[in-house]
Amino acid sequence: MSNFVSVTREGGVAVVTIDNPPVNALSFHVREPLMQALVLLRDEPDVAAIVIACAGRTFVAGADITEFGKPVQQPDLRAIIAVLETIAKPTVAAIHGTALGGGLELALGCHFRVADTGARLGLPEVKLGLLPGGGGTVRLPRLVGPLKALNMIVSGTPIDAAEALAAGLVDAVFDGDLVAQAVRFASEMVTGGEPFTPVCDRNDRLAGADLAAFDKQAAELAKKARGLEAPIACAQSVRNAITLPFDEALAVERELFVKLVGGDQSRAQRHLFFAEREAAKIPGKDIVRRRIARVGVIGAGTMGGGIAMAFANGGYPVTLLETSREALERGLATIEKNYAVSVARGSLSEDAKRQRLDLFKGSTDYGDLADCDLIIEAVFEEMAVKREVFGRLDAVAKSRAILATNTSYLDVNEIAASTSRPQDVVGMHFFSPANVMKLLEIVRAERTAPDALATAVELARRIGKVPVVVGVCHGFVGNRMLAARGSESEALLLEGATPQQIDQVFTDFGWPMGPFQMGDLAGLDIGWRNRKARGQTAAIADTLCEQGHFGQKTGSGFYRYENGSRTPAPNPEVEALIRDKAAEKGIAPRAIGTEEIIERTLYPMINEGAKILEEKIAARASDIDVVWVNGYGFPVGKGGPMFWAGLEGGDKIIGRLDHWHERTGKDIFRVAPLLRQMAASGSWEDVAS
Ligand code: 3HC
Ligand code: NAI
Numbered sequence: 001m002s003n004f005v006s007v008t009r010e011g012g013v014a015v016v017t018i019d020n021p022p023v024n025a026l027s028f029h030v031r032e033p034l035m036q037a038l039v040l041l042r043d044e045p046d047v048a049a050i051v052i053a054c055a056g057r058t059f060v061a062g063a064d065i066t067e068f069g070k071p072v073q074q075p076d077l078r079a080i081i082a083v084l085e086t087i088a089k090p091t092v093a094a095i096h097g098t099a100l101g102g103g104l105e106l107a108l109g110c111h112f113r114v115a116d117t118g119a120r121l122g123l124p125e126v127k128l129g130l131l132p133g134g135g136g137t138v139r140l141p142r143l144v145g146p147l148k149a150l151n152m153i154v155s156g157t158p159i160d161a162a163e164a165l166a167a168g169l170v171d172a173v174f175d176g177d178l179v180a181q182a183v184r185f186a187s188e189m190v191t192g193g194e195p196f197t198p199v200c201d202r203n204d205r206l207a208g209a210d211l212a213a214f215d216k217q218a219a220e221l222a223k224k225a226r227g228l229e230a231p232i233a234c235a236q237s238v239r240n241a242i243t244l245p246f247d248e249a250l251a252v253e254r255e256l257f258v259k260l261v262g263g264d265q266s267r268a269q270r271h272l273f274f275a276e277r278e279a280a281k282i283p284g285k286d287i288v289r290r291r292i293a294r295v296g297v298i299g300a301g302t303m304g305g306g307i308a309m310a311f312a313n314g315g316y317p318v319t320l321l322e323t324s325r326e327a328l329e330r331g332l333a334t335i336e337k338n339y340a341v342s343v344a345r346g347s348l349s350e351d352a353k354r355q356r357l358d359l360f361k362g363s364t365d366y367g368d369l370a371d372c373d374l375i376i377e378a379v380f381e382e383m384a385v386k387r388e389v390f391g392r393l394d395a396v397a398k399s400r401a402i403l404a405t406n407t408s409y410l411d412v413n414e415i416a417a418s419t420s421r422p423q424d425v426v427g428m429h430f431f432s433p434a435n436v437m438k439l440l441e442i443v444r445a446e447r448t449a450p451d452a453l454a455t456a457v458e459l460a461r462r463i464g465k466v467p468v469v470v471g472v473c474h475g476f477v478g479n480r481m482l483a484a485r486g487s488e489s490e491a492l493l494l495e496g497a498t499p500q501q502i503d504q505v506f507t508d509f510g511w512p513m514g515p516f517q518m519g520d521l522a523g524l525d526i527g528w529r530n531r532k533a534r535g536q537t538a539a540i541a542d543t544l545c546e547q548g549h550f551g552q553k554t555g556s557g558f559y560r561y562e563n564g565s566r567t568p569a570p571n572p573e574v575e576a577l578i579r580d581k582a583a584e585k586g587i588a589p590r591a592i593g594t595e596e597i598i599e600r601t602l603y604p605m606i607n608e609g610a611k612i613l614e615e616k617i618a619a620r621a622s623d624i625d626v627v628w629v630n631g632y633g634f635p636v637g638k639g640g641p642m643f644w645a646g647l648e649g650g651d652k653i654i655g656r657l658d659h660w661h662e663r664t665g666k667d668i669f670r671v672a673p674l675l676r677q678m679a680a681s682g683s684w685e686d687v688a689s
């Protein structure tokens with residue numbers, strides 16, 4: 001029929017196969033022949049049943065995201081599903097791999113769904129700032145019930161085949177040749193003569209729906225939406241499935257979809273989807289990756305323990321090295337405790353915990369690292385210690401082993417120079433907690449070999465991380481921009497803002513927390529030590545640290561945390577301290593508005609991002625966005641700082657940076673030439689390549 005859709009016959013069963021690599025997205029060139037095939041088969045008397053299956057690694061993984069924002073070419077997915085639902089012979093979706101978004105909606109247009117045991121099914125549109133726009137919000141509740149549908153659609157998290165079977169989303173789960181079994185299933189549906197009803201007409205799961213329970217659940221989910229429109233629209237649309245007739249609910253779903261797809265939030269989230277995939281690509285397609293079978297981690301402290309867990313979670317055996325038995329035991333005990341918490345929460349089985357713990361081998365002898373293919377150090381942040389560790393590694397590591405550092409700020413070139421094999425040295429900068437946070441800055445030093453870099457990037461993806469390649473500079477991409485974001489915090493306090501006010505501006509913007517809440521959480525002593533090492537001061541934060549107020553861990557910092565609470569409460573002592581320090585410096589407090597807080601914290605951050613691009617520390621503006629969304633909680637609905645700069649307007653940002661530069665003379669407000677170029681051309685892509 002077409003290169004993308006073919007039809008074969010197995011007796012009276014027609015098998016329609018979609019073949020649109022890599023993920024069988026429902027592009028126009030698939031929809032058109034698919035529609036033709038279905039219309040033909042619907043009317044063909046010899047065809048008693050129809051199976052829809054896919055070639056390659058997966059069932060349809062959704063609409064073609066690259067088509068969003070362009071005029072829709074007919075037939076659209078809704079038209080195809082409408083035809084499917086007019087077919088008066090059994091239709092069966094044969095699902096392997098992932099049936100996601102429009103893919104699952106296509107399957108919901110069939111009378112039956114059968115799945116391979118390894119299949120995963122979901123409606124992840126919310127992660128793209130959308131709601132399912134092909135009838136998913138009105139059909140899924142008819143199969144799995146409104147509450148389950150609400151949770152699936154608002155979270156966007158797919159479920160596995162077993163859960164789908166239990167929930168009523170699929171009718172059978174098979175091992176082995178899925179298409180053959182789907183054909184047999186379809187034949188049975190023909191000969192069994194049982195009635196089959198299109199999903200749109202199945203109302204029994206809706207009839208007894210408890211609307212009050214639904215609304216309660218929806219309100220709880222809405223609280224977590226943090227300014228995102230899509231989760232709210234998803235919940236509203238599932239509710240419509242209960243309260244409105246099918247066609248009306250479907251029409252409202254469409255209206256909501258059209259509104260979201262044209263909005264900035266969805267554009268931002270689609271940008272991030274592609275940005276993450278782009279960031280993992282490095283030039284040189286034919287580079288042969290090195291084989292990594294065992295990983296070594298040096299240092300079992302906060303980061304080393306988390307890094308070791310991240311690899312064990314990815315199935316890699318890990319040798320964990322410490323300076324003393326005592327430190328090692330402590331590190332291993334923390335790891336075990338962390339896994340026990342996951343078991344208690346129900347996110348890990350006791351068996352899985354055991355399997356993961358079995359992957360650990362503890363040691364205090366560098367010789368035990370000789371069989372590791374990748375060794376990451378996470379020891380104290382001091383160049384002398386790092387150099388000593390790398391010198392010792394050089395002596396014991398096998399040839400071509402990758403030697404990685406988790407340093408936050410230090411010069412990876414200098415670390416590499418303490419070995420005889422700088423080509424094997426790379427930075428792998430994890431974020432805390434390393435077993436949870438997705439971001440991994442992969443630092444390319446001057447002499448890092450392309451295959452070592454490519455291996456680190458691939459490995460990161462394998463353990464579920466989001467890798468971004470960055471160059472060497474103080475703090476790489478993330479921490480360098482964080483410093484630019486934070487540099488005006490103290491000044492704002494002294495001039496009249498409060499920590500609560502600044503943090504509120506950040507949370508209203510969509511951040512999970514503001515800079516002072518984050519400082520209290522991470523520990524104010526970290527920044528204090530860093531400042532002391534660099535000869536810098538921060539009047540208020542330094543005083544807090546000198547008085548022993550390090551944040552949550554000491555019960556007080558910029559906020560108070562009473563009786564072990566993690567909820568920040570205003571701290572009158574800090575407010576008094578701010579007033580005293582301001583008086584000492586002769587600063588008269590004034591009212592500070594939201595705009596000013598944004599201009600003096602977020603604009604310098606974008607300016608720093610432009611400098612990072614100029615210096616080629618990051619390859620693309622979108623890489624910077626990936627760093628900030630995955631490592632620091634920049635709101636996804638704003639697409640990362642560089643994408644947001646486009647929304648905010650380059651000219652506006654430059655105007656205000658110029659204003660603050662004139663007023664303060666501070667370097668962070670001196671506009672980067674690349675930012676001016678971006679403002680003139682309207683896009684980072686045109687100026688940063
Ligand atoms: N449209 C267009 N391209 C897509 C795509 C889609 N829906 N899904 C994946 N791709 C592309 C990726 O950009 C990537 O391209 P590249 O090789 O040029 O970088 C390629 O396919 C492979 O993707 P991954 O690298 O992500 O492959 P994985 O094997 O790691 O993951 C996957 C496969 C789980 C299917 C993952 O790609 C994924 O989650 N895709 C998106 C699924 C999704 O969001 N579907 C809903 C779309 S919206 C929708 O359907 C609206 C409807 O309701 C109307
Ligand atoms: P930590 O103090 O919790 O742990 C360091 C561990 O290294 C200690 O257990 C210590 O006993 C061990 N160690 C010291 N010298 C050693 C040696 N020669 N051989 C073996 N073990 C040795 O420190 P943390 O926070 O885990 O930081 C480690 C590294 O990770 C630093 O470079 C830091 O900058 C970086 N980092 C820290 C982050 C954080 O949020 N804590 C985030 C990202 C990176």
